[in-house]
Amino acid sequence: MAEVKQGLTPFQTAGPFLSIGLRAGQAGVDENTAVDRVVISGCLLDGAREGIEDGALEFWQPELRAFCRVLTGLDGGYHVELARSTYVAVLVVGRGILTRYYTRIYFDDAPDLDRDAVLQLVADGRRKTLLARKIDDCRYHFDVILQGADETVFFDV
């Protein structure tokens, strides 16, 4: 059966003023549950390793149905507090980004990382770009690097 698909509305850049319209916030987060919470912090960086100060990072945890958006600040810095989950899906929104920049954050101290189906798809040498580095029991570090030698792996989705 032939289907007539409608043409997709194309992407355009979010521009440098996205913080006017894309407010930081969260949805589906239950603050009252006694869940193990962690803070992930880092920087959103471009190909020259310069911070992207007018970007947004959106975090989706399907296991918890929890969503959180943060805006990057000085030097592209961000931090987000989340309940711990196996992984965190991340979308990057920013000036000059013309498609879905989608990646995942895994925690480098998590067990069974080598059995994750998605991590297995990533070349050995680049897998580390998806691992948040443990700083202490509840803090991790994760940079999102859009281009260049240490570029974060982004998935077509």
Place this chain on the structure above:
Amino acid sequence: MLPHTLAELSGPVFGRDAIGPLDHDLTRQFQGAPLGQRIIIKGRVRDEDGRPVRNTLIEVWQANAAGRYRHPADQTNAPLDPNFAGAGRTMTDEEGRYCIVTIKPGPYPWRNHHNAWRPAHVHFSLFGECLATRLVTQMYFEGDPLLPLDPIFNSIPDAAARQRLVAPFDLSLTEPEFAHGYRFDIVLRGREETPWQK
């Protein structure tokens, strides 16, 4: 290429209580009315198969009628409007329809090249049903002479795709003595679409 797992086929659901009653109306967020041409933007959000995308969050932002954004990084030689912040949000209804009331933004000088002006535009952000349907785009206005000159608009190689971003004036959406109507329909990816099946 990532096979779609739970993460990609699911996405945040925002309850209607996330939206205030006047969030969709950028002309009524301050004491007075903003300067400029009041417009009503209406449309339907559907997926590629024509199904309505229901209860999805739409966030919009734009410059004021003079072409100035209410943002510290915008120091354009144009006045700020004390009655306009330029941000709004709404949700689609059970038929995928939405409505935004605002003022028509002015073109915005952006120094990308000599005498560079962005055509008048409203930024749109939508989630759709899941991560894979997320869209960030811009709505333009039919008849804008700056469109053929804009590198961002023309970065879309396909002419038909470009035209989907140009909202036509619509007399049927226009309210007498009140506001001009523009129609902007949006088509998101289908939820089950996996690119390699195309």
